[in-house]
Amino acid sequence: MSMMLQFANVIVFLGVGVLFLSFSLLLSSLLRPSKYSEEKLIPYECGENPVGSPWIQFNIRFYVFALIFIIFDVEVAFLLPWAVVFKKLGLFAFVEGLIFIAILAVGLAYVWAKGDLQWVRPEERYGR
Amino acid sequence: MLMDNLQSLRYFYPELTLIVAMLVVVIVDISFNRLRNVLNPLLTIAALLIAAYFTAYVNHGQEANLFLGMLALDSFAQFFKLFLLLAALLVVLGSLHSEELLQVHQGEFFALLLAVTLGMLLMANSINLAILYLSLELVSLTSYIMVGYLKGDRLSNEASLKYILFGAISTGSMLYGFSLIYGMTGSLNLYTIRDAFLSQGVQGFDQFTILLALVLTLAGFGFKTAAVPFHFWCPDVYAGAPTPVTAFLSVAPKAAGFAILVRFLFSGMTQTSGSEWGLVNGINWPLVLIGISVLTMTLGNIAALTQNNLKRMLAYSSIAHAGYILMGSVVLTGEGLKSMLIYMFVYLFMNLGAFLVVTIIYNSDRSFEIGDYHGMFKRAPFLTFAMGVFMLSLTGIPPFAGFLGKLYVFLAVIEKGLFWFAVVGTLNAAVAAFYYMRVIKAMVLEEGNGKTAPLHVSFLNQALLVALLIPNLILVVFWNPIERWTASSVKLFSGL
Secondary structure (H helix, E strand, O other): HHHHHHHHHHHHHHHHHHHHHHHHHHHHHOOOOOOOOOOHHOEEOOOEEEOOOOOOOOOOOOHHHHHHHHHHHHHHHHHHHHHHHHHHHHHHHHHHHHHHHHHHHHHHHHHHOOOOOOOOOOOOOOOO | OOHHHHHHHOHHHHHOOOOOOOOHHHHHHHHOOOOHHHHHHHHHHHHHHHHHHHHHHHHHOOOOEEEOOEEEEEEHHHHHHHHHHHHHHHHHHHHOOHHHHHOOOOOHHHHHHHHHHHHHHHHHOOOOHHHHHHHHHHHHHHHHHHHOOOOOOHHHHHHHHHHHHHHHHHHHHHHHHHHHHHHHHOOOEEHHHHHHHHHHHHHHHHHHHHHHHHHHHHHHHHHOOOOOOOOHHHHHHHHHHHHHHHHHHHHHHHHHHHHHHHHHHHOOOOOOOOOOOOOOOOOOEEEEEEEHHHHHHHHHHHHOOOOOOOOHHHHHHHHHHHHHHHHHHHHOOHHHHHHHHHHHHHHHHHHHHHHHHHHHHHHHHOOOOOHHOOOOOHOOOHHHHHHHHHHHHOOOOOOOOOHHHHHHHHHHHOOOOOOHHHHHHHHHHHHHHHHHHHHHHHOOOOOOOOOOOOOOOOOHHHHHHEEEEHHHHHHOHHHHHHHHHHHOOHHHHHOO
16 A cells, blocks of 8 residues: 555645646736737747648658657667766677667668658669 | 576577578668569578577577576477477568569568567567567567558558557557556566565455456457457458468467467466466456457357458458467466467468468469359369368368367366366367368369469479478377477476
8 A cells, every 4th residue: 555655645746736837827817917919829930920821741751750860869868878888898888889880870771772861752763 | 597698698699690680681672782682582581590590409408597587598488489480481481472572672571570580589588577578569560560561552551550559559558567567566577576476475465456467468468369359450450461471470479479478377477386376366367268268269260250351261260279279378287388389380380371372372363352262173273282281270170280289279178177168169160160161162162253274383382382281281190299399398387
């Protein structure tokens, strides 16, 4: 049961959070003047006036780039702790890290050769 | 013997071989434009053979806990690893002349197949819930891609999406079950979990939490083995995927799923006596498994009766076979386990054989409908003969290997005194006979629909057919080596 009691902390935390937020929102809505204009209601896009609807279909290529990015994101997440203790671990860890990078490099080479790194995809040389 | 990471590498050669081969296949695929279609299959086959060699000879008879208790090296894992490598090898050979796959680029197919095989080997090895989950996800994610491999085919895409959705839910619930187990016992290692349960006694834990954790975990295993009620994805995925992939999915991940199920139940959840279910009082676990098993085989067989698409029919039949295999797990003895392994071993040959025939017929006729199989006997007598053997073997008719599997499973159940269970199994086999015979009838007795040209079967496929026919024909006579092999594979559990 003691473990369940520990979860009580979470619930208290949650309750306090909700209370605090609703209190401050309520307070500010009571205090602030409410004058609406058309400019205030348009979405904020760094000062630019938005053109058209944001509900458009994004190019599917963004997805491929995001996927490729994830690979290197993960690489950094793994290599950072490796680099921090690099000197202590010695040659073995160095070789290990190199193998890891080499495996990822194969992935990069694959993506490159498939033409996925170009925004306008060339005629597919590989595969149909 | 507990080994650290560097020491373990010596026993990790089969998996390392697959990893290296996977990378090499990718490199070959992008660097040799002309040679790659020859090199990739050769590389894949070589890698599988080398991995099998390491598993069978170099690692033979050694027992150790690798990577600080993450993986087990034992005879049980060895059986499954050889089984899975053999299945992968047969599927690679069967996929080479598949018109479905020839339409698309093949390079990634081999890399993916190696990845999924690697995942399954790890599944068979793992004794830690974390690595078990990771390897299961490796298998799942790769098979989602393989199922959707025909990018232009809507059915294939739909199958892949369905598979992802079902897979995500099941593995998610399984992970939740793992987290509850971890919360209760403070460990992810199966043996430590068992010791924690034993030392505090089951009464020391909240009964409801234990029940919830185990049911959630079983959901994940049930998904991989396609047991009712986690089977819904099965027919659509099997029908949509390229046929070689379907053949692969119907055998290999299912076997890996049974491997983790057995390991989880026997290593993690059973008391040292080994013959009793020592864990959750008040819940009759054998009865639960019997229930799942009976439901699985009955539903699979009855649903298969009305299928006209051969791939869907074989999908339901593979659900039914999962039910038969589960029968062995109900009996918590070495006999029960042994019967599971024997069943899986013969199932490999008969099911892959049936799917190979489907692939060959699709190559020339572009159809999976049973109506288009009419009159096949006149066009391809040998193919019809082979299909007949596979179908009879799947039914479990005596001179063929399928009989051996059913015999051992039923015997194990009867020895435990569960006569009615064996009767249910037998009745199910009788129901199954109807739809298997229907295929034979369509091929042999029905009049052909105009087509009279002999069906082309490539030499490779003919050789493969013969290779798959031989075990189906001779295993009943030469069952002794199989019996000895499986018996030594389950020593780990039966000796508990």
